[in-house]
Amino acid sequence: MPELAPVPLADLTTLRTGGAPHRLVEATTTDELVGTLRAVWDDGDPWLLVGGGSNLFVGDEPFAGTVVLVRTRGIERLPGSRPGTARLRVQSGHDWDELVAYTVAEGLAGIEALSGIPGTVGAAPVQNIGAYGQEIVQTLVEVELLDEHTGEVSVVPASELGLGFRTSVLKHHYGSVPARSAAILSVTFELEEVGDRARPIAGEQLRTALRLAPDAAVSLSHVREHVLAIRRSKGMVLDPGDPDTTSAGSFFQNAIVSEAFARTLPAECPRWPVSPDLDTVLVIPLAEFDGVVPAPVGTPAEVKISAAWLIEHSGLGKGFRLPRSRAGLSSKHTLALTNRGGATAAELAELARFVQQRVQSEFGLLLQPEPVLVNVEL
Template identity: 75%
Template sequence: MPDVTPIPLAQLTTLRTGGAPERMIDAHTTDELVGALREVWSEGDAVLVLGGGSNLFVGDDAFDGTVVRVLTEGIEVLPSPRPGHVRLRVQAGHGWDDLVAYAVEAGLAGIEAMSGIPGTVGAAPVQNVGAYGQEIVQTLVEVDLIDEVDGEISTVGAEDLGLGFRTSVFKHHYGSVPARSAVILSVTLELEEVGHAERTIPGEQLRTALGLGASDAVSVRWIRDHVLATRARKGMVLDAADPDTYSAGSFFQNAIVSAGFARTLPAECPRWPMTPELDPVVVIPLEAFDGYVPPSELRESDVKVSAAWLIEHAGIGKGFRLARSSRAGLSTKHALALTNRGGATAAELAQLARFIQGRVQSEFGLILQPEPVLVGVEL
């Protein structure tokens, strides 16, 4: 078993918090990963599976258990049953942005707007990563995984993963447990072969973010370059020289609220309707049909509202700190990112997060939910 000397999690997570665990295993191959997980699960040890560490908020105390680092890498090109498409089977430990770079270089479309997102490929389906109108659910075919319950390996189609807005059956939502306790071993995506020619871009959200009109044509490489530049301006591309990137990305999720609640918010609060829910199909037996078909009722769609807008309009601006000397603060570029300005403890960051939640709740009547997985820390 490839045990290694435990490294403090503050050195392995982008929010830079957490002590050294009791035990650490580095898994460079699928066999090593499967073997490590089966062993620690059989022993009943607490286990933390660690990829890029970009979606974790770890407490100050040492993790009392085993950290298994997923370091598997590799991309396998597979045929697709759809003309003009190709499938990529990618190992879970492969860097997500490295995969996007590979796809763009190969002229494959479908994930280019998700350039610059930190973390690993295996973590991407867990919270259905997305940006600028693209989400992994749009290209995901299946995952290979190992279940904690029985240690068995299986291939599961995307339709069975409960993929929704920043969620899946694997996601540890704050205050709850995942619907399925398993670890992803590999991910298979289906991407469109578009080459490097310029083309018009489907998706209003992506066009708006890039300043494109409906008839403007650009290449996948152009999209990647501009998304990276946009994210860098917000401090959302990892940069060791920039404390604004010492974060877990967007710390709070954009809130999903009812249409009725959304109407109580100021009209200028940015919002986006979610897919409306239609009534189930009404089946009328032929012998009972009297010529009248009851009208189907279109229910109001839930609404996604901007957490960043709510934070700033609750009086908490970019760069905010609770005290001048605090080592935890909001990014100076992005009101959704809690940042470690250098040596901040998890307790300091949690205090800031609770303060933001309280101000937004007091001003607007809703509690923002954290997006990272919290380990050994409470809000």
């Protein structure tokens, strides 16, 4: 359980904000991670896990607690649940894009469209990361959790994580606490064994992004290569030479709204239907069954709206800055708030609030932040 000299969280996060913690610990093995967290929880200190630091927006004041750097690594290949599949159990500190590169090289399909997303594997289920129609929920089997309240390690199936659009029971949403306070130790995925053969792309969002015809067939490596190129063009792949990547990626979530509300927005605003959760199993106790099966209850249709489009069409273009501020929108993608060099968390928060106000004033919709906010408010 190596204890390190505290450094500012600005040095450990991609948005480059945050004061130094009271204590900084590095865990390179699962035993170290478990032992450290149990000790911190027993002491009752505030705590924060940091992997890649790519989904954190941290305030300027010192963090009055313990920061644990998760540096566990490793991929274990296991048999899948059916022929033609394989499972991968991955340590939480493993670099996410390194995992995607591994799956593509091994001919395992299911997360190739998530290429280039920064961060570590343990963070992926927390907000159900996704891109171009692929989401973690589609391939996640289970996670190994260390529960804060019990101090026990357990294996939790994906079905119990409350996975939704960029959310789970583990996520610290702005203005609330997680439904379940725990640390992910490992993550298990089930992927399809397809090798290096070309195959059709089922998802419309991915086909559109890659400019593929509905019947076009491409390899996993083709998908990865082109997704990385798209993300680089938007400043969404970390690059020390590109100031647009000094960000937390997409700062605001694409909004999920009712179909009725979506009709109030301009017709040219990009939108995608959201598949409803369908409960296909209805259980009626035999003693209560009267021969009549109740009609299914309909749920209002929902639509995903492009937050980037809303921002641009509220009058805030790429590269926008407030006067004298060192924070600005990315010059490549309006959904990213960037630190243009020495910006404080206060400056970035001021810009985020301004963006929210402009979009709400123009379209009646309050955009929600995607990163986890620590010691900072919008």
